[in-house]
Amino acid sequence: MISALFTYEFLQNAFLSGLIIGVIAPLLGLFIVVRRLALIADALSHVALAGIAGSLFLSQSVLMFSALNPVYLGMASAVGGSLLIEKLRGAYKHFEELAIPIILSTGIGFGAIFISLAKGFGSDLVGYLFGSVSAVSRQDLWVVVIIAVVVVAFIRFFYKEMFALSFDKEYAKVSGINGKFIQIVFMIIVALVIGASMRIVGILLVSSLMTIPVAAAMQLAKSFKGALVYSIVIGELSVLIGLFSAFHLDIAPGGTIVITSIIILLLVLGWTKMKGKQPSKKAKEEFA
Amino acid sequence: MTKTIIECNDVNFRYEHSTVLENISLDVKEGEFWALIGPNGSGKSTLINIILGLLKADKGTVKLFGQNVDSFKQRERIGYVSQKSNSFNSGFPATVLEVVKSGLTRKVGLFKGFSKHDEQKALDSLRIVKMEDFASKNIGELSGGQQQRVFIARALVGEPDLLIMDEPTVGIDQKNVASFYSMLNELNGEHGIAILLVTHEIDLVTELATHVACLNRSIHFHGMQSDYKKMNDTDISLWYGHPVRRVHQEQKGI
């Protein structure tokens, strides 16, 4: 793959986008997971599916849409979905999580309708569902770069507010942190990252890249900063190994990336379990 | 002239099915240490939530530092320990130090990160509650009482002008409760920090506080600690709804 990387532009696009996504997806994922919103990413990616299917369908029937990159409509619908989830969460104060299945089903519903109307999309759609090494264009790469800049700036500037809100919402409110504003910006950014990631990992597996590295990192880290670093390292490792094997074995990269992260998670779980079973030095001293 | 720090004026509040607070008027002035007492379900936490702006009064007004609570912006001046502060998700990946530092979020201001100086402040605050050895421990690995002490440190780290605490000593052992109260005494006496403390440890706290308010849906008594002590137990039992016998510190031989 190394030599091919220098030869083929599409590989460079896929590889660079992958590297960037490996950082930003788990970075946002950490905040999603600690706020117990892991399923939101899932719901939003299915809304993105509706947008993409809609765009693909329209491109068959309306000339204007044939030139439009379906990623944009997918991203736009994910952003719309994220705002809707916020609205619904307000309406069901005591059952906030109810917003998630409602939005998820809406996304799949529309997705199914557009796919049927277009009588299937064949390989195009499979690429969007499970990711693709060859489908990433230069333009897609630029979109990923811009979104990454937004994400990193947001976390850089709102890190302490995001931490305070995630750890203790009530305390954050008492201390005068504008939780509503930050939450809405956060949700929009999550939707954008889902849009940016789906070319590589695919709609069905975007949320895994946001949550599985974080799940492994939380086993290892004591501090929030530590969890953040581990999440990114594990995310990046999964993307690298996943992309290489996808290219060599000619498999959809979404599958290889996510399965790699699952293997890392299992290794981490096994390791922490082994470590937990051995009596620590302190315990030994106490029993001595 | 001493400034009024908390000003509740004829506050009324009801949850969907029941009225919880009626005609509450209460002023906390600069340098005062108020103990807010009353039986379970008497509306103490509700009143605190209204004062903090977490709940909105149905009628009446609340002012903090002379400003209406809805538009009150200088929130870094308040330190708060809630009754259910250790109801956070115990798997949360955060160290004790990170949690205490989060108490400085507002003070540090938007777009900035924490400095070494902020970290030092957080460590100093942990020293006050004697938790400095735990700074790099995961918050979920602490005992309930230790966690509570961390949350007290978080409330203190921003050097607030007003401390509002809702049963902060729940789960804390006797020795540490005593040192916690002597610390409050010092904060109030020497640094002039106003304190509003909800508690069931009536005997202990009414010795320390400068003022006492007795709440049971409405305020049954509020005033100087010395006047509170003059009241007899039957009066107190009447609004408490069950017999109360205060143990006077002299009797206990302290």
Ligand SMILES: Nc1ncnc2c1ncn2[C@@H]1O[C@H](COP(=O)(O)OP(=O)(O)OP(=O)(O)O)[C@@H](O)[C@H]1O
């Ligand atoms: N979210 C809520 N919805 C409906 N009723 C509530 C709610 N929270 C409290 N109440 C009711 O309001 C009353 C006052 O509750 P509050 O928590 O203010 O009491 P408290 O004085 O703090 O009691 P405790 O000493 O047990 O902490 C209680 O009767 C309670 O049942």
Ligand SMILES: [Mg+2]
């Ligand atoms: Mg209470």
